Amino acid sequence: MSRIGMKPIEIPAKVQVAVDGPLVSVKGPKGELAVELTDPITARLEGGKVIVSRPDDSKLSKSRHGLYRSLIANLVVGVSRGFEKKLEIRGTGYRAKVEGKNLVLNVGFSHPVTVPPPATVAFATEQRGDFTIVTVSGPDKQLVGEVTAQIRRIRPPEPYKGKGIRYDGEWVRQKAGKATVK
Numbered sequence: 001m002s003r004i005g006m007k008p009i010e011i012p013a014k015v016q017v018a019v020d021g022p023l024v025s026v027k028g029p030k031g032e033l034a035v036e037l038t039d040p041i042t043a044r045l046e047g048g049k050v051i052v053s054r055p056d057d058s059k060l061s062k063s064r065h066g067l068y069r070s071l072i073a074n075l076v077v078g079v080s081r082g083f084e085k086k087l088e089i090r091g092t093g094y095r096a097k098v099e100g101k102n103l104v105l106n107v108g109f110s111h112p113v114t115v116p117p118p119a120t121v122a123f124a125t126e127q128r129g130d131f132t133i134v135t136v137s138g139p140d141k142q143l144v145g146e147v148t149a150q151i152r153r154i155r156p157p158e159p160y161k162g163k164g165i166r167y168d169g170e171w172v173r174q175k176a177g178k179a180t181v182k
Helices: 059-080 141-154
Strands: 016-020 023-028 031-036 042-045 049-053 083-090 095-099 102-106 113-115 122-128 131-138 164-167
Touching: 016 042, 023 059, 031 059, 049 059, 059 083, 059 141, 083 141, 095 122, 095 131, 102 122, 102 141, 113 141, 131 141, 141 164
Parallel strands: none
Antiparallel strands: 016 023, 023 031, 042 049, 083 131, 083 164, 095 102, 102 113, 122 131
């Protein structure tokens, strides 16, 4: 029995959920998202809650039961509160700023790198001590994570000085430099 799949999903006051066959649409103050359920999994509305169910105990049904329950729950949280991820930009002369909607990064290349956001994603920057924090936010959890990973891929943290772009709170193991020969 899937413990996650059996939990009903509470619907907040400002969120509307519509179940139309395999399509589950969620609309709220932060936007509108939808997920399409694949066969054996079904969803239904019961008294302000979404119930995700499966017809049998096959391996496929069990694996998809918890998955789709989590995806629908993430849609509900996304359109009501939204998701955000933070990145730290560390390094001498490494900077980030928001110009219009685009994120402009100066991270040691001969040119600034401009990152345009997808339609529902927003960028924000702040200075914290000697490094910059970039906040990526939006209603779609998967899209926020993907955009954050793409930004990190521009200049991943290097192990000798630790400079680069890393997730907020990520620990990067420092290596010792070259040893001198006597």
